[in-house]
Each structure stands twice: as structure tokens, then as C-alpha cells.
Amino acid sequence: MRLSTRIAAVGAAAVLALAGCARDDNPGNGTSGGSVDLDCDAGGDGPKVGLAYDVGGRGDQSFNDSAATGMQRAVEELGATCTEGEAQDGEAESAREDRLRQMADGDYNPIIGIGFAYSEAVDAVAPDYPEVNFAVVDGYDPTPDEPNENVAYLGFAEHEGSFLVGVAAAEKTEADHVGFVGGVNNGLIQKFQAGYEAGVKAVNPDIEVDVTYIEQSNLSGFADPAGGKAAAAGMYDGGADIVYHAAGGSGSGVFDAAVEAGEGKWAIGVDSDQYLTATEEQKKHILTSMLKRVDVATFDMIQSVADGKPLTSYQTYNLEDDGVGYSTSGGFIDDITDVINGYAEQIKSGAVKVPETP
Numbered sequence: 001m002r003l004s005t006r007i008a009a010v011g012a013a014a015v016l017a018l019a020g021c022a023r024d025d026n027p028g029n030g031t032s033g034g035s036v037d038l039d040c041d042a043g044g045d046g047p048k049v050g051l052a053y054d055v056g057g058r059g060d061q062s063f064n065d066s067a068a069t070g071m072q073r074a075v076e077e078l079g080a081t082c083t084e085g086e087a088q089d090g091e092a093e094s095a096r097e098d099r100l101r102q103m104a105d106g107d108y109n110p111i112i113g114i115g116f117a118y119s120e121a122v123d124a125v126a127p128d129y130p131e132v133n134f135a136v137v138d139g140y141d142p143t144p145d146e147p148n149e150n151v152a153y154l155g156f157a158e159h160e161g162s163f164l165v166g167v168a169a170a171e172k173t174e175a176d177h178v179g180f181v182g183g184v185n186n187g188l189i190q191k192f193q194a195g196y197e198a199g200v201k202a203v204n205p206d207i208e209v210d211v212t213y214i215e216q217s218n219l220s221g222f223a224d225p226a227g228g229k230a231a232a233a234g235m236y237d238g239g240a241d242i243v244y245h246a247a248g249g250s251g252s253g254v255f256d257a258a259v260e261a262g263e264g265k266w267a268i269g270v271d272s273d274q275y276l277t278a279t280e281e282q283k284k285h286i287l288t289s290m291l292k293r294v295d296v297a298t299f300d301m302i303q304s305v306a307d308g309k310p311l312t313s314y315q316t317y318n319l320e321d322d323g324v325g326y327s328t329s330g331g332f333i334d335d336i337t338d339v340i341n342g343y344a345e346q347i348k349s350g351a352v353k354v355p356e357t358p
Contacts, residue, residue, distance in 0.1 A: 036068040044079025047110065047306050050103030051298075052096070054115030056223040056249035057086035061277040062270060063222075063248050063294060067114045067137065069272070070298030077299075078306050083108060087117065089220045096121035104129040110305045112298060116140065116188055117219060119153075126151050133310040135301045137294055138188055152311040154297040158188070159195030160347055161290040161324030162244070163354045165268050166199020167343050168288050168326065169242045170207055171336045174264065177208045179235035181228060181254055183221040183247035185213035187357075192246035192270070192290070194355045202343065202352070210235045211358075214250055222248030229253030236261035242287060244268035258285035266332075275329035287332050291325040293317055320348050 036058060051071055053064045074080035083106065085099040096113075100121055103111045110133040113122055119139040126134045126148040139153040169178045180196050182189040193211055200207050212231045215221030228250035232243045236257060241264055245254040251270060258267040259281045267282075269275065269289030278286055297317055304311045317323020325344075328334060346352040 036065045036072065038068045038072050038082075038084075039075055040071075040082040040084070042075050042079075042081065044075060044081055046074070046079030046081070047302055048106075048108045049074065049080050049082040049302055050100070050106070050108035050111035051082055051084050052099050052103070052111065052113045052118060053084065053086045054117060054222065054248075055087045055089050055219050058084065060223070060249035061274060062251060062272060063137075063292075064114055065277070066272045066292070066294035067112070067298045070295035071302070073295065073299045074302040078303060080302055080306075087115075087219075089223060090218075093120055097125050100125045100134070101128075104132050109133055110135055110301055110310065112137065112301055113139065114294070114298075116186075122151055123148065133301075133305050133312075135311065137297060147313070149312060150310070151313075152301060153314045154301065154311075155314060155316045156292050156294075156297070156323055157316060157318035157354075158246075158290075158292060158324060159191045159198075159354045159356050160319040161292060161326065162192045162195030162246070163199035163202070163347065163352075164319075164326045164340050164344055165244055165288055165290045166196040166201075167203055167340050168199075168333050168336060169196070169244060169266075169268065170200045170203035171339060172266065172287060172333065173207060173242050175239055175241040176204065176206060177210070177238075177240045179210040179212075179232065179240040179243040181231045181235070181243060181245040181247055181250075182211070182213040183215065183224075183228075183245075183250050184219060185216045189213070189246050190358055191356050192244075194358045196244050197358060198355055199343070208240075210238065210240055214247060222250060224250045225253035225256070227253065229257045232257035232267065233261070236265050242266040242268065244270070244290070246270050246290075252282075255279075255282040255286065258282070269327075273327040273329050275327060283330060286330060289327040289329075291327055293323050293325075296323065319344060 214227040232254040266287040
């Protein structure tokens with residue numbers, strides 16, 4: 001998967017945030033609605049892994065937490081240890097580069113940037129550390145004519161998984177009116193939108209689909225629960241009864257909006273099974289989640305280094321290899337899983353081609 005959008009440096013320089021895995025700034029660690037448990041200092045003799053999280057960090061109940069889950073598996077199965085760094089909202093590109101360099105200087109290998117915004121930084125840093133293996137989740141090569149042989153770009157068929165939750169929304173809507181909230185309006189998040197809309201329309205082309213983005217380019221759109229809540233609330237007030245978000249940490253606001261909208265209003269989570277980390281009130285309104293197995297990609301990268309055969313170049317995780325899917329927690333879609341799975345089989349066979357752009 002190639003993304004053509006280049007990520008520009010934004011904002012002023014921020015203080016480098018690089019710490020071990022015990023995080024005193026995350027009191028919710030290990031609790032429902034909090035961060036994923038991650039024991040980086042378990043004392044194993046496996047790979048030393050650097051995890052560079054995107055804005056929101058561990059505890060976002062979504063993208064970053066899924067990576068942490070994959071890291072914890074590596075701790076348990078491969079004896080891995082790790083360190084964490086977290087991007088700050090509005091930080092300069094140099095801050096991302098410094099974070100990666102500090103990890104490389106600390107002999108961490110592999111170093112994994114969680115999120116496409118690390119693509120430029122990895123491209124700048126990787127040539128200086130040819131013995132270190134880098135990976136970027138959702139990444140792209142900014143200089144394809146001069147590829148770095150020690151970099152892997154871990155991508156996903158988000159449009160395929162989003163198609164399936166679109167089918168779920170179309171099957172469950174009572175209003176024939178649903179919505180989509182994206183965190184940032186870029187090529188990656190448009191894949192979620194495109195797949196979702198296609199899934200809805202495959203079931204019933206007359207269903208109305210509202211679309212809004214929290215931010216047009218600012219990455220803070222992935223860490224703005226208030227913005228997510230406002231966007232979803234507007235859709236519920238406008239008649240939609242189901243809203244799917246692809247907005248990272250902002251998705252918690254979408255769930256809150258569904259709760260306040262009341263009975264019969266649903267939200268659809270993203271990346272991980274968000275029912276499992278939601279509050280008790282939110283759980284009553286989370287219809288399903290689109291599963292994007294960042295945990296699998298993270299573990300695969302670490303294992304490849306442990307095996308001496310590090311992944312490089314573009315790797316895509318799709319529906320065929322369980323890289324994407326949907327959740328059934330809560331039992332709210334148990335009566336339509338046969339329908340959803342039927343579409344899944346058509347996608348796998350090639351009978352249904354899911355668009356990547358709206």
C-alpha cells in the first residue's frame with residue numbers, strides 16, 4: 001500500500017518525550033477505559049524494541065493501544081523488552097527524528113513508529129543507522145527512488161474492514177441514515193470512509209450517509225474527544241442513528257455522544273474491539289468495531305527481527321489474512337453475522353471490489 005501524501009513538519013519544537021514502559025502519567029493503566037498493560041521491563045533477553053507512539057499515546061483505547069498489545073505479546077512470547085516515546089500535539093518534525101535517534105542510540109532494534117506521521121522522520125533517520133530495523137505502521141516511503149533497505153511500511157486494507165461494519169450499520173439502522181466521523185481528512189482516513197460507504201450502499205443504496213472530519217490536516221484531530229463528540233452529536237441530532245468513527249482517541253467523544261443521544265443510537269469503534277475498553281454506559285451503544293490488527297503487525301515486525309529476517313518495504317494486512325475484521329462483543333450484531341460474513345467471503349474471493357477512495 002502506498003500513500004502519496006507527504007507529511008509536513010507542523011508546529012514549534014516540543015520537548016522530547018521518551019520514557020520506559022512504566023508510565024506514571026497514565027493512572028488508568030490496566031483498567032477498563034484506561035491503557036493496555038505493558039511490562040517493558042520483564043527482564044527478557046529477546047529484542048529491545050523502541051515504540052514511538054502517535055499523538056494520544058498508550059491509553060487511546062484504539063490505534064496506539066493496539067500496538068502496545070502486540071508489544072506485550074512479544075514480551076511474553078519472545079522475551080522482548082522495550083521503551084516508549086510519544087508524539088506531542090503540534091510538535092516539530094525534528095522532535096520525531098530526535099525520538100527515533102534516542103532509541104537507536106540506546107541500541108533498540110526494531111524501532112516502530114506508530115502512525116503515518118513518522119514516515120518522514122524514519123526516512124531521515126534510518127540511513128544513519130543501517131544496522132537498525134525501522135517500521136512505520138500505516139507508513140509510506142517519502143523517497144521511493146532511494147528506498148531505505150532497513151525500513152518496513154506496515155499497511156492495512158482498512159477499506160475492507162470498514163466495508164463490513166458498513167454492512168452492519170445498514171442492516172441495523174432504523175432511520176436509513178448513518179454517519180462517519182474521521183479524525184483528519186487525508187488519504188488514509190478516506191479509505192475508512194470509502195469502505196464504510198460502500199458497505200452501507202451494498203445493502204441499501206438509499207441509505208443516507210453523513211460524513212465529517214474533525215480536522216482537515218492538523219493531527220490533533222486524532223486526540224480531540226470534544227471534537228469527536230460535537231461531530232457525532234450533530235449527526236444524531238440530524239437524524240442519523242449509527243455513527244462510525246475513524247478518529248483515534250477522539251472516538252471516545254463519539255461514544256459519549258451516542259450515550260447522550262439516548263436509546264436507539266449506536267456508535268461503531270475502530271482499530272481495536274472498543275467495547276472492551278469502554279465505560280459501562282458506552283458499551284450499551286457500541287454496535288461493533290472495525291478491527292485493524294496493529295497488534296499483529298507490531299508483533300510480526302518484532303518477530304521478524306528476532307528471527308534474523310526483518311521485514312522490509314511494504315507489507316499489507318488484509319481481510320484474507322485476518323489483518324482486518326469486525327468485533328461481536330456485546331452481542332448486538334449476532335443476528336446478522338451470516339450476512340456480514342457472506343460479504344467477507346465475496347471480498348476474499350474478489351467477487352466484491354472495495355473502493356479505497358470515496
